[in-house]
Amino acid sequence: xxxxxxxxxxxxxxxxxxxxxxxxxxxxxxxxxxxxxxxxxxxxxxxxxxxxxxxxxxxxxxxxxxxxxxxxxxxxxxxxxxxxxxxxxxxxxxxxxxxxxxxxxxxxxx
Amino acid sequence: xxxxxxxxxxxxxxxxxxxxxxxxxxxxxxxxxxxxxxxxxxxxxxxxxxxxxxxxxxxxxxxxxxxxxxxxxxxxxxxxxxxxxxxxxxxxxxxxxxxxxxxxxxxxxxxxxxxxxx
Numbered sequence: 001x002x003x004x005x006x007x008x009x010x011x012x013x014x015x016x017x018x019x020x021x022x023x024x025x026x027x028x029x030x031x032x033x034x035x036x037x038x039x040x041x042x043x044x045x046x047x048x049x050x051x052x053x054x055x056x057x058x059x060x061x062x063x064x065x066x067x068x069x070x071x072x073x074x075x076x077x078x079x080x081x082x083x084x085x086x087x088x089x090x091x092x093x094x095x096x097x098x099x100x101x102x103x104x105x106x107x108x109x110x
Numbered sequence: 111x112x113x114x115x116x117x118x119x120x121x122x123x124x125x126x127x128x129x130x131x132x133x134x135x136x137x138x139x140x141x142x143x144x145x146x147x148x149x150x151x152x153x154x155x156x157x158x159x160x161x162x163x164x165x166x167x168x169x170x171x172x173x174x175x176x177x178x179x180x181x182x183x184x185x186x187x188x189x190x191x192x193x194x195x196x197x198x199x200x201x202x203x204x205x206x207x208x209x210x211x212x213x214x215x216x217x218x219x220x221x222x223x224x225x226x227x228x
Contacts (some may be wrong), residue, residue: 002154035214037155044145044205044221045114045155050214086153092213098171099213104154 004089004102012107015087017077018053020105024087028100032092034042034072036065039104048087049074076107084109112136114206115218121225122196130222131191132206139187140164143209146180149221150202160209161189164191196226 003045012018021033036049047056049065052072064075072089089102117131132144141152159170163182170180179192189206204222205217 033212033214037215039155042220045207045215046218047214047216050210050216051212056216086154090155096172098169099157099160101155101157106181 002103003093003096003100004091006089006102006105008103009106009108011110012076012079013110014079014081015078016096018079018107019076020074020087020089020107022072022074022096022102024072024091024100026070027095028070028091028093029067030070031073031094034065034067035090036072036074037090038085038086039086042083045088079109081109083107112208112217114208114217116204116206116219116222118221119225121227122200123228124224124226126195126196127192127194128196128224129190130204130224132189132191132219134187134189134208137208139182140184142211143217144182144189145207145209146189147177147205147207148174148202149205152200155205157190158204163189184212196224198228200224201226 002073033051037045038048052067053065062078086104086105093100113135115133140163145162146158148156158174161168161180163184182189186204206219
């Protein structure tokens with residue numbers, strides 16, 4: 001059971017917009033920033049967003065991140081087949097004094 | 111270019127000890143935390159703990175504390191993850207990752223596959 005809750009799966013057709021939610025609590029997302037990671041099949045995770053909605057260079061602007069209260073979300077517009085993979089949210093948890101990940105969402109492009 | 115290069119795949123028997131490594135380059139090693147992250151076969155990411163190479167202070171995930179040891183040798187810009195007695199359930203890919211000041215991890219190693227089997 002992960003501290004941050006994500007839907008296990010999401011899907012869409014090419015060109016569609018999909019969103020992935022991440023629900024936490026007052027000890028993590030409620031008071032700290034959220035980061036998102038993309039893990040494509042057979043590869044190491046890659047930072048997709050830091051500080052809730054900041055894209056590292058090289059991340060397409062089709063991807064967007066947001067945070068409100070104790071939840072965050074990742075949106076992907078103009079879905080492409082190469083977006084297929086696993087997406088994880090993460091935040092520092094003050095109660096655990098450690099980093100917590102969501103359980104991950106497997107994105108399928110139909 | 112910032113790089114984290116991990117040691118190669120390992121095959122061990124239950125009860126054996128192991129140390130895997132993660133060498134940083136392209137940045138000042140002591141300026142940024144290093145975390146270790148476990149990914150069991152077909153499963154998600156689990157944070158194991160982090161170390162501050164400047165003073166060797168460590169936070170462990172309680173789920174891993176006592177079973178693994180995180181350390182660094184800043185003279186060679188290398189972080190380590192060590193087991194004293196491996197279990198079959200330690201079979202996983204282990205990633206090291208470098209933090210930015212805001213906790214985000216923009217740099218990841220390529221992963222080390224550890225297989226524990228009798």
